[in-house]
Amino acid sequence: MANLFRVDGKVAVVVGGAGGIGEALGHGLAEYGAKVVIADVNAEKSEQVAKDIRSKFKSEAAAMTFDITDEKSVAGLAEQVVSKFGTVDILVNSQGVNVKFPATEFPVKDWDFMFNINVRGTMLTCRELGKVMVENKSGKVINLSSVRGVRATSWGGNEGYTATKAAIDMITRSLASEWAQYKINVNAIGPSTIATPFSERTLQDPERLKRFLASCPLGRVGQPLDVVGACVFLASPASDFITGQILYLDGGLTAIG
Amino acid sequence: MIDLFKLDGKVAVVIGGAGGLGKPIATGFAQQGARVAVASRRLQAVQDTAQEIQKETGAEVAAFQVDATDEQSVARLVEQVVAEFGTVDILMNAHGTSIKSPAAEFPLDDWNKQFNLNVNAVMLPCREFGKVMIEKKKGKIIIMSSERGSRCTIWGGNAGYCASKGAVEMYTKALASEWAPYNINVNGVAPSIIRTPLTESLGILTEEHLTKYLANCPLKRVGEPEDIVGVTIFLASPASDYITGAILYVDGGVNIIS
Numbered sequence: 120m121a122n123l124f125r126v127d128g129k130v131a132v133v134v135g136g137a138g139g140i141g142e143a144l145g146h147g148l149a150e151y152g153a154k155v156v157i158a159d160v161n162a163e164k165s166e167q168v169a170k171d172i173r174s175k176f177k178s179e180a181a182a183m184t185f186d187i188t189d190e191k192s193v194a195g196l197a198e199q200v201v202s203k204f205g206t207v208d209i210l211v212n213s214q215g216v217n218v219k220f221p222a223t224e225f226p227v228k229d230w231d232f233m234f235n236i237n238v239r240g241t242m243l244t245c246r247e248l249g250k251v252m253v254e255n256k257s258g259k260v261i262n263l264s265s266v267r268g269v270r271a272t273s274w275g276g277n278e279g280y281t282a283t284k285a286a287i288d289m290i291t292r293s294l295a296s297e298w299a300q301y302k303i304n305v306n307a308i309g310p311s312t313i314a315t316p317f318s319e320r321t322l323q324d325p326e327r328l329k330r331f332l333a334s335c336p337l338g339r340v341g342q343p344l345d346v347v348g349a350c351v352f353l354a355s356p357a358s359d360f361i362t363g364q365i366l367y368l369d370g371g372l373t374a375i376g
Numbered sequence: 377m378i379d380l381f382k383l384d385g386k387v388a389v390v391i392g393g394a395g396g397l398g399k400p401i402a403t404g405f406a407q408q409g410a411r412v413a414v415a416s417r418r419l420q421a422v423q424d425t426a427q428e429i430q431k432e433t434g435a436e437v438a439a440f441q442v443d444a445t446d447e448q449s450v451a452r453l454v455e456q457v458v459a460e461f462g463t464v465d466i467l468m469n470a471h472g473t474s475i476k477s478p479a480a481e482f483p484l485d486d487w488n489k490q491f492n493l494n495v496n497a498v499m500l501p502c503r504e505f506g507k508v509m510i511e512k513k514k515g516k517i518i519i520m521s522s523e524r525g526s527r528c529t530i531w532g533g534n535a536g537y538c539a540s541k542g543a544v545e546m547y548t549k550a551l552a553s554e555w556a557p558y559n560i561n562v563n564g565v566a567p568s569i570i571r572t573p574l575t576e577s578l579g580i581l582t583e584e585h586l587t588k589y590l591a592n593c594p595l596k597r598v599g600e601p602e603d604i605v606g607v608t609i610f611l612a613s614p615a616s617d618y619i620t621g622a623i624l625y626v627d628g629g630v631n632i633i634s
Contacts (some may be wrong), residue, residue, distance in 0.1 A: 123404075123606045124381045124615075292632040299594030299629055336556030341618040348380045348615025357381075357606025360599045363632030367622050371556050374549035374621025 123357035127152030130204040131354065132196075134187065134244050135214030137164035139315025140263065140346050144211055145172055145180070147347030148354060153209065154179040156200050160186055179204075187214060187240035197247040206255060209354045210248045212241045212262045215283075217317070219276035230279050237283035241290055245305075249294070252303045261353045262291050264307040266369045270376070274330065284309075288365055295363030304362040306353045311369035313341040337370030380615035384409035387461040388612065389453075391444055391501050392471025394421035396572025397520070397604055399429070401470055404605035405612065406435035410466065413457045415440040436461075444471060444497035454504045466516045466612045467505045469498045474578055476533035487536050494540035495547070502551060502562075510558045518611045519548050521564040523627050531588060541566075545623055552621030561620040563611045568627035570599040595628030 131148045135141040136157030145155045149172045159165040165182035172180035183199050186192040200207050216236050218229045241262055252258025268284035295305040312318045312331050321327045332338055349366050352358055367373045388405040392398040393414025406412050406429050416422035419441040426439035438460050443449040457464055475490045498519055509515030525541035545564055552562040575581055590596055607626050610616055625631050
């Protein structure tokens with residue numbers, strides 16, 4: 120049996136690769152053999168992450184700056200990846216923002232901003248990098264959803280965020296169905312709270328943390344390494360017969376209610 | 377970083393270990409570094425399986441006879457495994473069966489037999505091996521469910537099988553919740569159709585049946601045992617430490633369309 124969990128020589132694009140989860144995923148995919156593209160709007164941080172990966176794993180890694188809200192910029196990213204690495208095998212959408220407002224006061228500007236990055240951004244990167252995979256008749260797409268795609272919070276403010284994640288879940292299932300004929304697996308990861316700067320508000324406020332932990336059977340927040348395990352699994356041959364699924368990394372949160 | 381998918385030194389018990397899924401799963405565990413106990417009703421078959429896995433992987437493998445529907449037999453298995461290996465870290469329930477009948481005519485004997493094999497025979501090993509895991513505050517339990525635990529077939533005859541797998545899914549979630557304080561992860565694997573001697577003998581791999589199945593399967597193929605091996609190693613390994621109470625569908629996308 121070949122090692123089911125290796126991604127040797129595969130070209131992996133990590134969108135949002137300069138963020139907390141994205142950085143961990145870039146390192147994780149490199150550790151298991153991939154050539155990694157750190158694609159992010161933050162040029163300086165992307166360069167740093169790519170440099171760290173190169174020196175830590177002696178592997179190929181490149182930073183590519185782009186704007187996910189701009190169609191042309193996303194198309195440009197796909198071109199750049201193909202021109203540098205020849206192809207794309209794995210796409211990880213780990214970008215995302217969480218803007219909270221009470222539902223009666225949600226400004227359209229903020230609503231659009233969040234949908235632009237979380238939903239339209241996922242559609243655009245899938246569309247543009249997916250073209251290469253359709254051509255290859257092979258590929259693995261991993262979207263970042265959330266437990267909030269299927270469970271609201273017992274507290275308010277999350278109307279917009281939860282809606283974006285539910286949209287990502289259905290993008291994931293629809294693409295999985297549409298691209299199954301090209302042997303492209305499309306799956307998502309649905310974390311609860313992971314210890315990164317993205318979850319700072321929860322992590323640093325004892326009340327919020329307590330509120331979260333009360334809903335989590337395992338009684339802890341997730342670590343970036345927990346996301347790495349799931350992502351490498353979904354990027355590797357070990358998951359070849361799995362498609363359209365949302366893999367919950369939630370310490371049991373979605374098992375109860 | 378440690379290799380997240382290695383099982384070095386872990387003791388893994390595979391119930392149904394001589395079966396079409398159990399054997400490749402046990403082999404996968406052994407390849408990842410686990411010490412493996414394969415258990416089955418069929419003593420000769422499981423002894424042969426243990427020998428083959430040992431030969432192929434060089435791992436420590438032992439065979440045990442068990443009737444997973446029998447309380448005392450399961451308790452004895454736990455004693456034997458602990459005596460042989462000192463502990464248990466991973467429990468894989470790879471056994472199960474499918475008995476079909478039109479719902480209006482379902483013989484109670486068949487219904488009971490199916491629940492006994494698919495539900496009671498999962499509860500008992502979990503209960504007994506779970507005691508060891510609770511004691512050490514650590515463990516991984518993997519339960520074989522099915523696509524049919526949450527989605528029925530468009531053809532009939534599956535009321536009993538579907539109900540038994542539905543029961544197993546909720547058992548998985550309840551156990552995950554109850555044993556989370558002990559750091560025990562409990563998850564389910566839900567395949568659609570995997571090519572094994574069992575699915576062959578049940579007539580599931582006939583062209584007529586496959587045509588109906590493939591119409592609903594985006595990836596347009598049945599699964600191979602290796603597809604199940606990858607997901608079970610993942611659920612047995614540190615890579616899935618934050619995943620519990622989940623049902624992983626290994627189904628080529630069957631459950632996402634209609």
